[in-house]
Amino acid sequence: MTWDGPATPSAALLMDVFGRLLMRFGPQHWWPGDSPLEVMVGAVLTQNTAWPNVEKAIRGLKEKGDLSLGCLLRIPEETLAELIRPCGYFRIKARRLRNLLTLAAQRGKGDLEAFLSLPTGELREALLSVSGIGPETADSILLYAAGRPVFVVDAYTRRVLSRHGWIPPEAKYDEVQALFMERLPRDSFLYNEYHALFVALGKRHCRPTPRCYGCPLEDLLPPEA
DNA sequence: CACCAGGCAAGTA
């Protein structure tokens, strides 16, 4: 047998790490967005994109009109693309936004709150059926717009976990998600803060370039972990 | 100047 890193983290270790992150960075109160609809828009616009660029794009949208389903769907796709230009991939994201908002309007009969009130499993399937909505975007909407206890896995999460040897770098999305959801209580506050704290940690430490060997994450761990 | 960012889908083998 070959030693390939520390064992899969236990529930106790995951909670311990959460406590340390919370002490270090404080409550994050994510997602940055004033309304469920703004959270949904931000979730699409931030795909592979730095958040400051998304803020610019959302400011542009707000100048044009209020952020409502009807108002946004009335904007032609080409116009929408120009409004969100600063966040990059603007043509494809304009299409993705319309795909998402069209589905929400249909399934909610024009009412976003009704759409977000669908049962969690049904809502996740509906979101994933939209071209341009993958697992991370869908789960971000479920957790941060609909308040459902669904753990979000993103690049920061994977980076931190794989650096500690808790997952192989090639682990699939659903496997990483299950690691948390099978061990921790299904609590939307816990999942909200945990994911946001991974991002807070990731943003403050160096990137995983080939020249980066030791990031100072060790002090977040219990002595023998 | 080079490199990267809170992904995803479509095409190919």
Next chain:
DNA sequence: TACTTGCATGGT
């Protein structure tokens, strides 16, 4: 199923 490529602006 696994791997590759296009999408694009703005910050460091």
